[in-house]
Amino acid sequence: MQVTSVNLETVCGITSKIPDNKMLEVAFAGRSNVGKSSLINALMNRKSYARTSQQPGKTQTINFYNINEQLYFVDLPGYGYAKVSPEMVKKWGKMIDGYLENSKVLRLVFLLVDIRHKPNKNDKQMYDWCINYGFNPIIIATKEDKVKRSQKANLIKEIKNALGVIEGTPVIPFSAVSKSGRDDIWEYIDMVYEA
Ligand code: GTP
Numbered sequence: 470m471q472v473t474s475v476n477l478e479t480v481c482g483i484t485s486k487i488p489d490n491k492m493l494e495v496a497f498a499g500r501s502n503v504g505k506s507s508l509i510n511a512l513m514n515r516k517s518y519a520r521t522s523q524q525p526g527k528t529q530t531i532n533f534y535n536i537n538e539q540l541y542f543v544d545l546p547g548y549g550y551a552k553v554s555p556e557m558v559k560k561w562g563k564m565i566d567g568y569l570e571n572s573k574v575l576r577l578v579f580l581l582v583d584i585r586h587k588p589n590k591n592d593k594q595m596y597d598w599c600i601n602y603g604f605n606p607i608i609i610a611t612k613e614d615k616v617k618r619s620q621k622a623n624l625i626k627e628i629k630n631a632l633g634v635i636e637g638t639p640v641i642p643f644s645a646v647s648k649s650g651r652d653d654i655w656e657y658i659d660m661v662y663e664a
């Protein structure tokens with residue numbers, strides 16, 4: 470898909486109702502600071518439309534980006550951010566869980582993990598939630614520019630093991646710096662959209 474228009478259409482806080490969207494949704498989940506907003510910018514060919522930050526916890530809402538009036542990218546709040554209170558973490562968890570459970574048009578979930586770090590129990594829980602709600606998340610290993618080429622295969626194997634992914638689950642290395650992996654990710658989005 471050629472992106473010609475993007476519009477941050479809906480921003481959902483803890484108390485807002487999830488929008489009853491009519492177009493299909495593709496969601497991006499992952500720990501705080503993993504690079505969700507950076508990936509969304511790369512996919513939209515925008516430098517900084519989705520707000521990014523070195524400080525974890527930037528995206529604290531569920532943001533719905535209308536792409537070409539054809540589908541939505543859904544930027545989920547990052548989980549596992551230590552500096553917010555446990556109550557806040559719980560509320561975000563509920564918000565993400567509620568979205569996965571209730572969206573009628575969510576078709577694809579990308580779960581982002583940092584290629585340098587072994588997925589932790591929060592990542593595993595997120596993966597399991599997705600499976601629970603009938604999604605088979607595609608894994609994106611972000612910040613691949615930070616590791617040596619020779620390390621990649623092993624790191625990807627570790628990610629698969631730690632998450633306990635279903636056999637055949639793709640793990641796509643991605644870099645927001647070089648944009649490597651972007652076309653592969655778009656192929657999966659195109660499949661949803663064209664299906
Ligand atoms: P929250 O909104 O807090 O959940 O974070 P996020 O997952 O949206 O992360 P964001 O895109 O804001 O990126 C966090 C930091 O990582 C920023 O400083 C980005 O510039 C950096 N970053 C993201 N992707 C990459 C990447 O592929 N390579 C490198 N080197 N840095 C990246």
Ligand code: MG
Binds near residue numbers: 505506507527528544
């Ligand atoms: Mg963000």
